[in-house]
Amino acid sequence: MVREVASVREVYGLGSVRNRGNNTLGTLFQMGLRIMSEHKYVVFKLAKEYYGIPIERVERILPSQNVTRIPKTPKSLMGIFDLRGDTIPAVDLRQRFELPNAELEGNFVVCLTDVGRCAFKVDGVDGIAVLHEENIETAPQKLTHQEPGLVAGVAQADGKLVLLIEPDIALPKELGAYVSKTQASA
Numbered sequence: 001m002v003r004e005v006a007s008v009r010e011v012y013g014l015g016s017v018r019n020r021g022n023n024t025l026g027t028l029f030q031m032g033l034r035i036m037s038e039h040k041y042v043v044f045k046l047a048k049e050y051y052g053i054p055i056e057r058v059e060r061i062l063p064s065q066n067v068t069r070i071p072k073t074p075k076s077l078m079g080i081f082d083l084r085g086d087t088i089p090a091v092d093l094r095q096r097f098e099l100p101n102a103e104l105e106g107n108f109v110v111c112l113t114d115v116g117r118c119a120f121k122v123d124g125v126d127g128i129a130v131l132h133e134e135n136i137e138t139a140p141q142k143l144t145h146q147e148p149g150l151v152a153g154v155a156q157a158d159g160k161l162v163l164l165i166e167p168d169i170a171l172p173k174e175l176g177a178y179v180s181k182t183q184a185s186a
Contacts, residue, residue, distance in 0.1 A: 037133040041155075042109060043162055044122040047099050050162045051122075052129060052155070057111050057167050061125050064105040065090070076172055078121060083110070090119045096172060111167040118171055129157035136164065 041052030042061070067079040067090050076095040080087050090108060094101060108119040139151040153164040 039131050039133065039136070041129050041131060041157075041162070041164060043126040043129045043157060043160075044107070044109060045124050045126055046093055046097065046122055047102070050126060050157070050160045051093075052131075052157070052162045052164045053109065053111060053120075053167055053170075054164075055128060057113075059110045059112055059117060062108040062110060062119070065108055065119070074172060081108075081119070083119075086117070088117055088119050090121055091171060092121045093170065094121070094123075096170060113168045113171050115168075115171070118167075120167070120170065126160075129155075129162065131155045131157060131162075139163075 040055040042055055042058045043050055043052045045051075062083075065081040067081050069079040070077065073079075076092055078090040078092045080089050082088075088110060093099075102123065104123050106121055106123050107125050108121055109125065110117060110119045136153045136155045139153055149166055150169045151163050152166045155162050155164060
């Protein structure tokens with residue numbers, strides 16, 4: 001633990017722990033609060049809008065994949081694909097958010113949800129945004145009245161308005177059981 005404290009102090013140029021006396025813990029506590037108030041999001045694009053998913057919920061970002069369609073499933077479920085021996089269900093977020101279809105290669109953002117791993121098809125990944133807690137606003141009630149919790153917040157990142165979504169709720173409820181079964185059989 002002391003080694004971690006020393007390395008954090010070195011990174012922030014605060015010197016060694018022994019040289020600061022009683023103020024060391026207070027300074028480290030304040031630094032910790034400042035560091036903890038930052039959140040990282042994977043920012044992606046759908047249509048002309050930007051969305052973000054907490055980076056700790058993202059396992060990987062993949063280029064477009066060959067997806068095997070499954071008959072008689074909801075439109076938002078594109079199908080499944082193989083990822084290193086695991087079957088991953090693919091959800092089209094354009095369909096899920098009722099946006100117009102587009103013939104784009106796009107990316108798949110593989111996320112960890114409460115029911116297992118799934119991949120969200122997006123138009124493209126914009127990058128990683130570091131957002132400070134004070135710059136994240138609670139989602140207006142108008143955005144959440146149909147599906148509470150889907151939009152967790154709204155933030156500005158690099159001059160863009162980003163809707164922060166919760167992957168557990170972005171995964172349609174009717175697909176949650178399917179994802180859970182897919183993960184159990186893998």
